[in-house]
Amino acid sequence: MNPKLKVLADAQGGVYSRAQAADCDYTPGQIHDRIQDGRWERIRHGQYAEAVELSHLPPWEQQALRHRRLIHAVMNSLRPGTVAVSHQSALVLHGIPQWGPDLGEVHLSRLDRHRGGRIAGVRHHRGTLAAADLAVIDGLPATTVPRALVEMACISPFEAAVVSADAVRRERPRSTPDLERLRAATEFWPGSAMARAALDFSSPLSESVGESRLRVLMHNHGLPAPMLQVVFTDAEGFVARVDFYFPEQRTVVEFDGLVKYAGGTPETLIQEKLREDRLRALGLQVVRVTWADLEHPARLVARIRGAFARA
Incomplete structure (x- = not known):
C-alpha cells in the first residue's frame, strides 16, 4: 500500500473505499489485481482493507476484528452525523469481550429522522440518545459502554448479555451509575426484562468469558x-x-x-x-x-x- 493510502486507512480502522484508493493513484486494474491475488480483501461493496493473518487469534478475537472492519466500512459509506454505532457493534469498538451476540450485521442508532430497519446488512435502530450516551471511539460516533451494553442485552440471549455485563462491571466499574440510570430509562423497551435479569445476575468477580x-x-x-x-x-x-x-x-x-x-x-x-x-x-x-x-x-x-x- 502506498504511504498516502496507508495514512488514510490507518485513520479509518484499516478500511478505505474504492474512490479513496483511486484518489491515492490506484488504477481500476491495480485495485482489481490486489483483490484477485489476496493482498486486499473486500469488506463490503466498494470498501476494502489489506488482508491480515488471523489464524493465531482465538475465534472470538477474529470475529471482533472482522466486525470492527465491517463497522468502519459501513460508516465510511454513510453521511457523517446521521448515525452512531450502537448495540454489540459499539461494544466491539469499546473492546468489551463478547460471546454469542449476532455480529453478522452492523448495528447503528439513527441520529436523524431516518426510518429504522435492516438495510444492506446494517441494522438501523431508532431512539433518543442523550449527550451522556454518546462517545467517539476510533474516530467514530458510538454509544457509550453502559448504553451499548443495555442495547445489546435487550436483543441478545441471556448468556451473551451476562458475558458482556460481567466484563463491563469488572473492567469499567465507573459505569455502574449510568447502568442504573439506563435501567430506569429503558424500562419499557422490548427485551428490557432480559437486560435487567442479565444485569442483576452479572458480577465483577467473574474474571473471564469462560x-x-x-x-x-x-x-x-x-x-x-x-x-x-x-x-x-x-x-x-x-x-x-x-x-x-x-x-x-x-x-x-x-x-x-x-x-x-x-x-x-x-x-x-x-x-x-x-x-x-x-x-x-x-x-x-x-x-x-x-x-x-x-x-x-x-x-x-x-x-x-x-x-x-x-x-
Whole structure:
C-alpha cells in the first residue's frame, strides 16, 4: 500500500473505499489485481482493507476484528452525523469481550429522522440518545459502554448479555451509575426484562468469558449459586483463590485451570498438582472445567453433582 493510502486507512480502522484508493493513484486494474491475488480483501461493496493473518487469534478475537472492519466500512459509506454505532457493534469498538451476540450485521442508532430497519446488512435502530450516551471511539460516533451494553442485552440471549455485563462491571466499574440510570430509562423497551435479569445476575468477580459462560450454565441447570473468587489457606499459608466455591457441598469448580495455572511447563504443572492436592486435603472436591466441557452441559452438570455427592 502506498504511504498516502496507508495514512488514510490507518485513520479509518484499516478500511478505505474504492474512490479513496483511486484518489491515492490506484488504477481500476491495480485495485482489481490486489483483490484477485489476496493482498486486499473486500469488506463490503466498494470498501476494502489489506488482508491480515488471523489464524493465531482465538475465534472470538477474529470475529471482533472482522466486525470492527465491517463497522468502519459501513460508516465510511454513510453521511457523517446521521448515525452512531450502537448495540454489540459499539461494544466491539469499546473492546468489551463478547460471546454469542449476532455480529453478522452492523448495528447503528439513527441520529436523524431516518426510518429504522435492516438495510444492506446494517441494522438501523431508532431512539433518543442523550449527550451522556454518546462517545467517539476510533474516530467514530458510538454509544457509550453502559448504553451499548443495555442495547445489546435487550436483543441478545441471556448468556451473551451476562458475558458482556460481567466484563463491563469488572473492567469499567465507573459505569455502574449510568447502568442504573439506563435501567430506569429503558424500562419499557422490548427485551428490557432480559437486560435487567442479565444485569442483576452479572458480577465483577467473574474474571473471564469462560467463567461467565460456566456460571450461566450452572445457573440454567439449577445448581446452587456459588461463591466467586474465594481464598483458601492451610497450616502452610495461602493455597489458592478459586473460581467457584459451593460451601454447603464443599466443592470447588475451576474453569480451564490447566491453562490458567500451568502455562504448559512441567514445573508449573507440578505446582498446580500440589495446589489441587492441598485443596483436597482441606476436605474439598475439585472439578476442573475446560472450554470443551461447555459444549456438553448435561455431562458437565452431572460431574459437578457427582462431586457434591462425594463431598
